[in-house]
Amino acid sequence: MPIADHKKCTGCRICEIICSIQHHKEMNPKLAMVRINSNWPWEDKVIICRQCKKPKCVEACEYEAIERVDGCLRIDEDKCTACLECVKACPFEGVVVSEITGKPIFCDTCNEEYLCVKWCPHQVLSKT
Amino acid sequence: MKVKIKAKFFAMPRDYQGDREIEMEVSENFEEALEEIDSRTKIGIKEKLDKRFVILINGRNYRKVLEDKGKLEEGDNLAFVPFLGGG
Amino acid sequence: MSNKKYFGYAGKILTVDLSSSDYVVKDTPFDLIVNFMGGKGFGAKILYDELKPGCDPLSEENIMVVATGPLTGTLMPASGHITLSTKSPLTGIWLDSHCAGFLGPELKMAGYDAIIIKGKAKKPTVLVIKDDGVSFEDGRDIWGKFTFESQELLRKKYGENCQFMCIGPAGERKARFANIVSGGRGFGRGGSGAVMGSKNLKAVVVKGTRGIGIYDLDGFMRICTEAYNELTVSPDTGGGRPKYGTNSIYSFMIEAGAHPIKNFQTGVFKAVKECNEDVLDKKYYKRHIACFSCPINCSKASRVDDGKYKGKFTEGPEYENMWSLGAQCGNSNIGSIIYGEHLCDEYGLDAISTGNVIGFTMECFEKGILSEKQIGFPTNFGNDDAIIKFIKMMAKGEGVGELMSQGVRQMSKELGKGTEKFAMHVKGMEIPAYDPRGAFGMGLAYATSDRGACHLRAWTLGDEILDVRDRMDPFATEFKAELVKNQQDFFAVIQSAVVCLFLNFGLTQRHITRCLQSLTGIKEWKTTEDILKIGERIYNLTRLFSMREGISAKDDTLPQRLLREPTKEGPTKGVVVDLDTMLKEYYLIRHWDREGRPAKEKLIELGLDKYKV
Known part of the structure; x- marks a missing residue:
């Protein structure tokens, strides 16, 4: 990480x-x-993103839009509503938000x- | 013969050396003088001269000065200046 | 999504008319790209073609061309630059001014190689560019505010990651050397801030989300990797510059007699013991700051921790301002230099011209040409309180500050009494921080610089004093013409590419050429000679521009002080610059005639034959 x-x-x-x-x-x-x-x-x-083992962002996401694929967190843009609860939840200020989509990128x-x-x-x- | 010179250090050579200038007595023969200065400073003359820095004797390139007068003289200023650009 | 038509370019030029609040977007013409590259080159071509000769620089007829180049915003090291070309209100001739930081990349990512700004808004305006969206917004709420505060308010309004061009109170009131600030950087010289102010344009906000395409990805990555490595091993870009910033040469320039002291009266600055790059590094520099894609991080955040300037800070102070607000004014109080530089940025004044004019004013005071009554307070050299007061007076146009803010040429014209002999300018542009009596090449560089006295059209000191090839003598005229001409052409390339000039201290012309080739794939740019030809074309065109505005060979000169008045002490004792010899040779090498006009054959060779001399 x-x-x-x-x-x-x-x-x-x-x-x-x-x-x-x-x-x-x-x-x-x-x-x-x-x-x-x-x-x-x-x-x-x-x-x-630090690729936490127990990611707070996943916990915080009501829409189950953050999943782990091949060991890395990834956003499902269809599910994501850009509520950005994940940004607030991350203890490391590690969530990048795209200025194009307004949604997180991991x-x-x-x-x-x-x-x-x-x-x-x-x-x-x-x-x- | 020994002569008194002033060695002045600029930018990185000064950073390695820790002093802005030191006075020392060295041989008037330039090659010998360089060895003496090298052994008494931390700037690494052997590996860095003409690669990282140049020596100016009284403001002029050392080789040009040596061409003219062949040796060091009492009171010479030796400036150790890295190759730097402007600002 | 990047532009696939021309790699390395955004592909569009935005033309804005402030008078009618209208704009058009057109494709960037390919012949403009091939022949003039970008940045300064675009400015030269567009201004020569479109600007009405003889127009008042502060009228709505003047045009500003803000342009990036192919390398801007790329992985190429130090690619954060952007160029502004206009007719200068300070000199009345050609002006290109350059700004580091992040604005250039942002503009390109918004999809524009250049913005051409014309006309004059009816009321204070903010031009907002967000990708395809261009709007003219009310700027009355921030008119009158400092540059940093204005940018803060704009950031709140238009979003976190915007970049700005913004003027301060000095630009609003059209002080002749007002600058334009972008983040902590600026378009410094020549008064572009006054042009913006005359157009009622308080700020430009830019935000972009597009990418820049690469022609030969593998080749480009290879050359960029090589460039980063070269910069790391250079004694300058990998040694002195990252550590000390541009002040790495400070003590040495004083040692060499190339650092002008007290308005060029002497080359001796005893205070160097307490005022030098080492003290800056140990006591004031708090952290390193880099521009876009730059591993050198020559910029520093400085803060004063004690004394009467406690708490004052700046991004800097750079070598030039260490001189202008320091030795030029006989001042060794670093705290005051830091505060002074911050004030210049905040009010929007070019700190080089500001300090130069203050030094001149101090000499006038000491010589009894300006009295304490006229100024309002005593202003001997070394008086740091006076420096701070003068900056504010110039910015606001108060008292003698109004005259000072018109530049040293105008000031000496009004004062008379022989002051023109020590008004340190060329063609109206105040001379920066190198004394040509310590290195003759700088004399020729100043005399022939296209925007008036400038150290960024040719910087000869490296070759003259630290020359490994053992060829040059700083106090001789030999080889200087060739050196200056070659640097001017190459620097014009760098300023059109548009990248930072400091790459010059770690990379070679070959690196720049190869980088341009792999990025753009432009077939006409095969060799370094092809690239340098573009530089020569640009330098000749800016010359033609200024000649059209009335300059001639008689303006290619230096102040009397440098030509006739030797210093009385120090390393350059007894020296004056032999300009004539160098200048004759320079004209010859440039194929300019005795009147300084480019010869017909030269213009044909450069494809400029349709332009009249």
């Missing part, structure tokens, strides 16, 4: 870019499964390759 050391984050968003290339073959941070939230100038925070770990971890220039992200 990916862990973020927010203090090291400079907010460069290379993680977002590489994620969109990996999954969509184009550069579009808005499609990324990882997100940088900026509180200029003092903080940049990485939002990414990290699929690039088949455990974690390209965001690999490309992060400051080792903000690490996998455990």
